[in-house]
Amino acid sequence: MSDWCEVRNLAEKLRSVQTSESTHYLSERICVDIVSYLTKSGRLRLIRTIDGRAFLTENELFKEIIEELAARRGRVSLLEISKNLEVEYSVIESHVHELLSNPYEYLDEQCLLVAGELMTKSFIRRIAEEIRDRLKFRGAESMIELSRVYNFTPQFLASIISDYSGVLFNVHRDGDKLYTQIFMSKQKSKVMGYLSAVVAPISLADCGSKLDIPLKVLSSLIDTLISSGKLKGTLTAGKSLYTPLCYRKAQDTYISDFVKQNGYVEWTTVQRVGIPDPSSYLRSHFPSAIHTKGLTICESTVSQIRAVLEDKALDTSWIDVSHYLPEVFGAQEREWVIKPLLAGTDFIPINNYMYLYSANGLSEHISCFDHFIREQAAVAAAEQKQKACSKPRKSVLAPSEETPTRGFDKKGKSGGFGGRSREIKTKHVKKKYLKRNVDSDEEENKAGICIESYLLRESLLSLLTSSVGADAPEDLIEGILDKLLPRIHETFLSLVKSVYLQTSDSLKNRDRCLAEKDSLVSTILSIQLFERGSLAIDDADLRVQLLRQLIRGEVSTFVNRLYVLLAQNYDVDWPNLATENLPSGKGKKNKQKKRDEGEVALRHSTELNPSDITFQQRNALADLLGKMGDEPTKEASLLVQQINACLRVNTDLSGSGGSLPLDEVFSLCDDLAHSHLGINLSVSVLRSGTAKRKRQDRLLALKIAGETEQQMINAANAEEENYLACVSLAGAALFGQCLAGWPLPAHGKLVPHLSVWITKMLSLPTNTSVPYAAAVNELRAAKAGEQLTRLTELVMQEARRGEDDSMVSGSEKKDLVDQLLSTASRCLRAMESNSRKSSTD
Known part of the structure; x- marks a missing residue:
């Protein structure tokens, strides 16, 4: 082991080496070039600082980033790291992403990069614990306040709370607010205590302001308390109003007691109690009651009236309803209650449902007026007859004032038979008619009988009182009279008309009209079959032309027949008088010749064929009847004008086709025949679809088909100038009826179109x-x-060139006609066989 002396010696040697100058050293430039070369060759990875004076290795950079994160307690921004390390921001950002991708290589815990800030999981948990402590202390906190304190976005804070919910947090969130369970329990207790003492409805806005609780939280707390059964009440009006159960019970009790005591309740009364929707409330609480607009009537009230109506031992013929209904009930309320109960009973309402009277008893009272009505009817008829006789009747009309000025149209020669004759040469004349005003004011066209001047109300009331009884109330007798007045007036007018007609010389004309009834009814049946056949055509243009022909032919002839009978009934010289006053275009010679023919030729209107009567003559009849002055003829004139207007409208049918409105024409004709000729055409019955009527229609259709075949044979045998046109017309009518199922109102000019349609239908x-x-x-x-x-082509060629210039020989024509006759015969036999088979089935 070395001692301290050796250490000092080594230090002295190091110092001497450092202070000594070397003979060989590298310049800074060479060092820079060497580092650059190593970096470019990839042998060395270095990071240059912003000022360029220093280099960092990647490991050193990772180390310093981790040191910066640790120095900032787990949260540091990338911008701050770049500034402190003097490294470019992009380099720091890329190395941070690399660090996050492999966190455990450099760190002991996971990190997050949020909004340009690097933070550790431990830091986030610490923030969550601080938020928990803050909520425990305050009980409620807003996300905005937390964002301001911790400098985080609300979304990031929400994710922190969501991640640690159930671990660190147990909060209730309402929009931006956070509440702890302890806080919510305290608020629930406040709401429970406050609303338990409420005895009247209170709005949640008032309740929230007094308790200092947000409206949404308050609504959810009340819902929870009500669903758990701790709070007795309901939320209404879109959960904006709390109504305690005691208040609802008080309302129910009040309404129930009111209904039991009075037998009804007005909806305004229910609204005053505080129920906003009285209709739904009363219908749910009183389902068996009668609910009308603004009123609910108890079943017990209705039961009393029903029991009286069903009482078989009732000793009176009338019932006073005011004894069974409250006084506040008006006419409308009485009708709502009583009208459903009258079904199946013998009672009818009198005086706005104030009384109920037996229908049989009401009918018996009409007989008490019979003698009085007959006497007054005789007086009225005599006065009307006297007025009619006192007025001068014009027998000759001035041409300039009273008749149309148009002359007769010149017609060319026609061939064929009946209404289906083919026009060979016709001069085309355009007709422009002005529309006739038929909607005149009744007060100007009707000088009717003043019924009140003959049937005085006081006299009628006196007769009725003696019949009903003196104990009956006056308003009941007046109400009964009001009910009987229409029948009294109708009987009076009928008697007046009957007496008037019986005292005139038109009785024999009426017998003649009755003799024509069967013929008229048969004509209507035929016209209706022609109508069905026309409507069965699927070609719109052909269908419209057939309908127009039907109106111009059969319908107009039928109407003209009625007009002739009407003129005879009222002794009107028509249509001869109208014909005389129409200019004929031949000057004074023709007029003088007509005068010389004598009175006989002008007197009898039946000498003119009804099919030849023109539209101007029909209008002239309406003028003649209107100028006679008495009431029945004016009524007849108005009906004639209406029928003429219908014929004009129907004749001008548009090309779009559609159903022929013959019902209106026949209805008006029925009114005219019934009221003025004494003939009941029963148009409504003739339209019925019973099995018997269907069989009759089939038989009549076959009869028409047979007549058409016979006419075809007669035309072929006659061999007249235009016999080919007649044969083609009859053949088109018969073959068309076979295909359509019903007769067709064929006309000569429609034969080419019909032929094309028949050929097309047979090809299908x-x-x-x-x-x-x-x-x-x-x-x-x-x-x-x-x-x-x-x-048809042969007929058209002959019409253009003439029979003499025909390119077809007579034998060829005869062979073609014979083939058609043979085909028509077989067709008719097959139709009859089919009809018999259908009748058998």
Whole structure:
């Protein structure tokens, strides 16, 4: 072992060596070049300081970073390390990331890099313990305050609390606030004590301000207390109002007692008690009661009235409802209560449901007015007849004032038969009509009978009082009279009209009208079949043309027949009078010739065919009836105007097609026939779809098909000038009926279009659901579409060139007609066979 002397000798030798000058040394430049060469060649890894005067190895840098972290107690920023070590920030950052990737190579614990700061796990735990101690001391703390104290972001603090939850923390978080369980228990006790003493609803905002508890925390605490059963009450109005159970029970008791005592409760009363939604409250608490708008009526009140209505031993024919309902009930409330109870009973309401009266008893009282009504009706009819006779009746109308000024349209020669005749040469004339105003004011067009002047209310009340009984209240008798007045007025007017007609010379015309009833009804049935056939066409343009033809032909003729009967009934010289006043275009010679024909030709309107009556003549009839002055003719004039307007609208159907509105026309015709001709057309019954009606329709359709075939045969045998046009028209009508299932209102100008449609339908596969499937197969087998198309082309060629210039021989025409007749015969037989089979099934 060396002693102290030897140590001193060695120190002296070292000092002498250090102070002595060497003959060989390296300059700084050479040292720098050597270090640079070693660094570039990869033999040496060094880190240069910012000032460039020193070098650090990587191990030294890691060591100094760890020393800086330890010196700052586990938390240091990378910027601060760069500044203290005089190394670039990027170099420090890269070496810190390398250090974090292999922490246990240089450190004993894991580190984190958060927001440019390097910190150890032990430091983070220490921060968590400080937060725990801070919460224990204060009970509540905000995240913002903790962020300010520890200079951490709220998100990082939240992650620390989440990592150590259940280990160091047991807190309740509400948004930005942190509460300990001890703090929450204290607040729960405060809420429990405060709300237990509340006897009326209180808002949570007021409660929170008094207890100094945030609203969200308070709401969750109350929810917890209510769900656990410690607090008796409910949260309503979106959890913004606490209502104690005692208050709710007091409300229920008050409402229940009110209903038991009064038998009803108004919703305003429930709202005054403090219930915001009375409808839901009352429906849930009184499900068997009657709930109306603003009122709930107890079942017991309804039961009393129901028992009275169901009482078979009731000795009176009327019931005073005011004895069973509260006085506050108005007419609407009485209706709500009583109206559902009247179903299946014999009672009807009187005087806004103030009384209930037996319907049978009410009908019996009408007989007490019979004698009085007959007497007054006779008086009224006599006065009306006298007024009608005192007014001068114009038999000749001035052309400039009372009749239309348009002349008759000149029509060319037509061929064929009936309404389906084909027009060979027609002069085209455009017709522009002005719309006729039919919505005139009733007070101007109707000088009706003043019923009140004949049926005095005092007289009626006196008769009714003696029938009902003197003990009945006056308002009940007046209410009964109000109920009976419509029937009394209707009976009175009917008697007046009957007496008026019986005293006139129109009774024989009425008998003639009744004889026409069956013919008119049959015509309606045929028109409805034509309507069905037209609507069954799937070609929109063809369907519209067929519907227009139906209105211009069959419907207009039917209406004209009614008008002729109407003119005969009211002794109006129509349509001859209207024809005479229309300019014919031939000057004075023609007019003088008509005058010379005598009174007989002008007197009887039936000499003119109804199908030849024009639209101007129908308007002239409305004018003639309106100028006669008495009430029935004015009513008839108004109906005629409405029917004419419907015919104009229907004739001007747009090209879009659609259902034909014949119901309105027939309804108006039914009103006209029933009110003024004594004929009941029963239009509503004729539209019924019973099995009997369906069979009748099928038979009538087959009858029309048979007539069409016969007309086709007659036209072929006649061999007139235009017999080919008649054959093609009848063939198109028959084949079209076979395909559509119902007759078609065919017309000569529609034959080409119908032929194209028939050919197209026959080219499609047969649908087994069509009415005449077997007949369609016959048409397809015989190539009926091509035959009909060929014949139609021949007709059109002859119409353009003339029969003499025809390029087809007579034998070829005859062969083509014979083929069509044979096809039509087989088609009709198949249709009849199908119809018999359907009837058997």
